[in-house]
Amino acid sequence: MRNIMIIIKKQLKDTIKNKTILIQFILFPLMTVIMENAITLEGMPELFFTKLFAIMYIGMAPITSVAAIISEEKEKNTLRLSFSVCSCIGVFVGRMREEAENKKMEEALDKYKNKVKNK
Numbered sequence: 365m366r367n368i369m370i371i372i373k374k375q376l377k378d379t380i381k382n383k384t385i386l387i388q389f390i391l392f393p394l395m396t397v398i399m400e401n402a403i404t405l406e407g408m409p410e411l412f413f414t415k416l417f418a419i420m421y422i423g424m425a426p427i428t429s430v431a432a433i434i435s436e437e438k439e440k441n442t443l444r445l446s447f448s449v450c451s452c453i454g455v456f457v458g459r460m461r462e463e464a465e466n467k468k469m470e471e472a473l474d475k476y477k478n479k480v481k482n483k
Contacts, residue, residue: 375462376462378433378436379466384432385428385433388428389429392417392418393474396413397477421470425463
């Protein structure tokens with residue numbers, strides 16, 4: 365468990381440093397807010413863009429962020445270090461937990477924006 369927490373902390377630091385991944389985590393929620401407020405069409409379901417971008421975010425964010433992190437570690441030659449400290453499953457669990465925490469943060473942000481929007 366200690367090794368998994370070490371990897372989670374490392375991945376959070378890497379995510380903040382890597383602008384490509386950071387922009388991706390900000391881009392879909394930002395586009396959702398802009399599109400929901402800017403476009404209104406007759407017959408369009410309620411929260412259409414929120415549902416659309418949520419599906420895109422859930423499907424694309426983990427795949428591209430894990431791929432970017434692994435390629436970055438390979439370039440830095442730290443990929444072997446990650447796998448030597450912890451098993452392959454531990455690295456995977458650590459990265460997936462990080463993704464889950466990022467998703468929870470985005471959901472909390474969306475709830476806050478909805479409260480502000482409804483007031």
